[in-house]
Amino acid sequence: MPRSAPRPTAAPGSSTSLRASNERRLLSVLRTPTDKGVHTQAELARATGLAHATVSNIVRDLTAAGLLDTEPSSGRRGSAVRLAPGAGVVAGIDFGHSHIAVAVGDLTGKVLAEERVASEPEDHVLDLRLARTLLERINPAVGPLRQVGLGLPAPVVNNVVRSSAIFPGWEGVDAAAVAEETFGVPVRVENDANLGALAEHRHGQGQGHTSSVFVKIASGVGAGIMINDELFHGADGTAGEIGHLTVDEQGPMCRCGSRGCLETYTSSEHLLRLLGSHLPGATFKEVVVAAGEGNLAAQRVIEDAGLRLGWALGSVLNLLNPGIIILGGASAQAGELLLEPTRTGLRRHALSSVAETPIVISELGDRASLVGAVQLAAEDTELVHSGA
Template sequence: MTLRPGSQASLRAANVRRVLAAVRAHGVLSQAEIARLTGLSPASVSNIVHQLADSNAVELSPGIRGGRRAQEVRVRSDDGLVVGLDFGHRHIRVAVADLRFAVRAERRHECDVGASAVSALASAEKLVDELLDQIGERRCSVRAVGMGLPAPMGPNGGTVAAWPILPGWETIDPARDLAERLETPVFADNDANLGARGELYFGAGRGVADLAYIKAATGLGAGLVVDGCVYRGFAGSAGEIGHLTIDEMGPVCSCGNRGCLETMVGAPYLLELIRHSHPELRTVDELVSRALEGDGGCRRVIADAGRHIGFVAANLCNVVNPERVVVGGDLAAAGDLLLEPLRAAMPRYAVCSVASTPVVAALTGERAEVLGALVLAVEEFRRRNETPVHDTLAGAAPA
């Protein structure tokens, strides 16, 4: 169900997330304690709690609070597992969790994802089986799998919508093919959208209904959250800020246009900028580490990248007007070396009403996308089991 921004239904969905977040964070609470923690009225809390109990999202039991009888609320224990898969350009990260986001096992595997879809999917299948074996579980216990790819996905999360970004994946439906391998439902989205989900539920986006998540890594992308829901756009390509033109006479991009943001701040471009003075640097992680150690050249490259991203972030805020901008990806590890120039660009390019939009670093780090994949898996599992997504998910910290 699509919730209209500003509607009573969207407000109620946000309140439900606040209630569930409080209960998950504290384990067990009385309704009075939930009201104090969330700021909601006791009557609203009572209505939400009983709705969640009716949908089997929480369980109620008698207890004692302050010497008085009280009804205790705890999230219902669900059977089964979900799997999250984050396919980067050079890695696969997989996590296995229960339906309350307690991560049971997690691993990162280095590989060239773009070289061969078949090989990457085979590696993912092997990683899932290895982690399930590690925790003594089998495939039959997995209820759903969420997966993310560093490319736009079609409107139904099927084929890769812009295949030059991931050559070798253009002829397949990644979710369908992985589902056939794992014999489990698989749901796909692009990595920036999953990063937005990860930060919305577990990181710097908690408690925020309108969020822009910018992933700065090998490529650039944004995940947009509008009224608590990830906005994918008509064709699934919303948030492709890496392909906004910054310089009409700039370098040719993989998408076929010239001077895209990605040609100025993507990892290959940054490493090429520093190659002559620092030929030993091979990765963005190394670039960031040297910058944090005080290397002037590396600091300059990162600061320039921050200004370029700030130009686009400011214009994104002009159009979407998020409550907060969260920056993740490999480059975000530079912290204020990246964020301060980015923030400084906001007043220059944004209209007055959005120029002060907070810009913060992602709190989930390199795990944002895999945690978002877990959220996607639970969302789809709940939806297919007729439990409303907004009544069963909230921002709880994963184990």
Template sequence: MSSPGSTASLRSANQQRVVDVLRAGGTVSQADIARQTGLAPATVSNIVRELAGAGLVATEPGSGRRGTTVALARTAGLVAGIDFGHSHVAVALGDLTGQLLAEERRPIDSGHAYADGLAEAESILDSLLAAEGLARDKVRTLGMGLPAPMTDGVVRTSAILPGWVGVNAQDAAREALGAVVHTENDANLGALAEHRQGVARGHDTSVFVKVSSGVGAGIVLNDQLFHGAGGTAGEIGHLTLDENGPVCRCGSRGCLEAYTSTVALQAMMGLQLPGATVDDIVGAARDGNVSALRALEDAGLHLGWALASVVNLLNPALVVVGGDMARAGELLLESARIGLRRHALDAVASTPVVASELGERASLVGAVLLAAERTSLLTD
């Protein structure tokens, strides 16, 4: 390892600055790279030459003010993302800017053993690669999201995916897939995706709340994911709203999740619309079903109550709501804003609460972005 302040260390740091500009995607002129990095044009030219010689970037000669343009090359390799949900697994291939190239989503039993889940993910990955005519060794890094709190890669608890509890997901995936794997909570990946490519672009502080069979949040502070001391920051689904409320799957009473999750919504509508899916309930509400409208309004008000605590504490630029419940749109979000205004301080009561731009793909997009950002592109 190069010592701080050495010539080799400075060279690596300068390479990293150039690579960071290229990761933003698109084609950039060397002159623009110099402006964005603050490096001398000659330094940028030398770094681009080194990266091109290693097959990491592609260049196109130009003339005039723009000069030579540069972009990350396909020969630099690919990454992949895996997103496990309550009843699905999705896999995507992406390039090293984090752009998705191909993806597939399959249903999976929520009680599956972790090895079976990884085998299904591997099957999808191989199918995507075969369709592109690519070998597995073209995938340099994988990102994987799970709906569970993790510490050092180990799944702590998960009523959503009980077959993963106690498993070092990162090690298990690395062994099963034969590649470098980085794991992350799915809500954190949703936050990363919305921050980089979604509705939270341009904001350095935001909160992404995934409301599905469970409820969790990903937090971006100063353009970085915030994990907390043990990696479990963002578990807002277990904020207590009423200590005498319904029993939550975590064993406590009155948690946000017990009022706002898809499970809670379906239980609330069990008598009026037995066996209805979330989409059925949302459709009924849009058709004017009073019970469905009230159920979604109630879920939104409780969500807003919890979000008030979040915005009081963190003061984000905006709150992004994703997951299955986000498909209700304004039927959920308008009451969430009302709940937030009722319980938040005046200074933050108008914090925007908006729907995810990336929808159900947010965590998958985040998994690809995670893999791309964790892939080293520096030359020796």
């Protein structure tokens, strides 16, 4: 559904509006995975705060609409309820510096199929036709495509790309509106670091914490922030630009126009430039291998990057006090080689009360932003009966 033709909404306070709100509450609970894979109607009533009769009526109508499946449950707890397999699927698309990744997931955000292809840096355009081709190839066709989550390595405000060194020509463009013409369904656009934060919080290292920070260190450096289990975007959507914290006023010039930004010391591209004469043509993975085998130059640049990163993360911890910090992106391949100096730098610059906050490597690796794109689409999908 194009954004130029939004779904009609009921008047606030009307019975239709209340009904839609109750359906959203119930569907939100059903999207939360459980060990059993189902929720009983009694559990749905407790989780939503709705009356048992209200839950029963909603379940009946959504089952008739093909959105839910029910089956008898033992005891007096009511029918077991789950999202119907045919209720639909969502898609996630992650455009990176050197790849395009596409995934299809169910309405809980579980990935069902995915594919990743390489792209050349000089070809950095939003190749939506290629993404659609990949999507059509992997779509399990278990229901209609409901929504697409699109991840970009750029600041995004209300689906509009604010700036992008990787996708020149897209600054100021409503990427969602353009993508909706390609996919024919609603599209939600988000910064890739934010998507990594969402994925790790829901499915990875951030589980069990109400707040977490995901730091993606690749060709650039950015962070996604989860507060009270929700993404924090800031006043205009650009929260998390940790790569442009100044760690040395006399440092090298950054692409943002400032000097001594964290990104100029820790991005994978920066580290590869430093090692150009020592390990010419090496990938970052090869740098990590060399460091593990005792290459002093490789060890030193990773150590220096970690110390600077710890300095910046100390400020993040002092300001936000998250439960955990998760490192992702290409540089996270260094593992403990990066983590040890990062913890050292952090202890030098963080208050003692937060200096022992866990800092870990991403559990989802280079899939984090893609998994987050699927999760975003699932959580954003409108499935109330009146619009199904």
